[in-house]
Amino acid sequence: MPMIRIHSIGTWQCLVVLGYLLLSGLQPHDRFTWVLEVSWVAVGLVIVTRLSLRGTSITPLLAWLLTLHAVILIYGGWHTYERVPLGEWMQSTFGWERNHYDRIGHFAQGFIPAVLIREVLLRHEVVHGRGWLEWIVFAGCMAFTGLFEILEFAAALSFGGASDAYLGSQGDIWDAQWDMVYCGMGTLFSIMIFRKMHRKQLASMKPVDAAM
Template identity: 40%
Template sequence: MENRNLLTAGLAILVGGALLISGIAPFDRLTWVMEVAPAVIALVLLAATRKTYPLTTLLYILIAVHALVLIAGGTWSYARVPLGFWLQDLLGTARNPYDKIGHLLQGFVPALVAREILLRGTYVRGRRMCAFLCICIAMAISASYELIEWGAALWLGQGADEFLGTQGDPWDTQSDMLMALIGSSAAMLLLAGWHDRQLAKSPAA
């Protein structure tokens, strides 16, 4: 239990520190605010529920990784993240693909969050039905985010280009949701067993 507390504290310090550093001189201040907002909301919720509804260690780690991806996207804007340029050269893609990493995790992590809530609350019976519902929830979150991006585009006009990160791709919305589908499906296929073992050892199990 002590090791778990140290780990979660370390993750909180890591993400909080990255957030503070990223806010010093981001590429675009408004884009930074919009991109890191989900990470800030997650930090507040996790801090508020750490005693009443502690999550599995696996989930805390994945949420921290997702938050760091969001923070990097807010710092440079998704089209300019250095890791994305390295991947672009490696894969030979026409655009910086860092945005797709974010949307892959947008499916991967929320699907496991949904799985933890559904299984701990015994809201659903059967692992296959649980996996199906988790993927559906992740896709609903992905679609909702695309609607938020659409709203930002209408509100900000050309000023929303950095937030949208489309890089001129007319099919960006569809490919974003495809990445979320791949991420959520991969989470169910690859981590369900590990997640089950963590749930069995969870202090709230």
């Protein structure tokens, strides 16, 4: 399989994400929350563009998953997580007491970064043992979700009531803990589902120079 480069498979994906990002910014439900939520996507687009200009390659699997993650984040930021139409439909259909779209977002927070972390570790030849690799991937995702909860805590302290929609706890006192649980589940599912496929794609690619 030939090496797949960001600029050969990701250009239109980046354009789709950028277009959706701009569309969501026209009339978001809450401008402040939108900025907080989609800032991750904006940073990601900058990083991908920089890597593309340097000719750095990524697997097709990672490219598609990053695109999906961006869409999930933008959709949540556009409507705010507690008012996302998909979540409201699920709430009405299944009789849930809250909009659970944020659970989808936190599941994705483990499901997708798990592939990103594995790719970085293997491409830079940081880890060689398969057993240690998956443990480090899991630990990395859990560390990130823990940091994310701390950032939400900091936002609540800094902005007070203005950050309520960003927090999206919807009255659940265990919201932060559930967020981390779903991230952990997403990470484990990702490891089980994509491990072989990802290794097969990575086998056709060269290690990344440490300076990149």
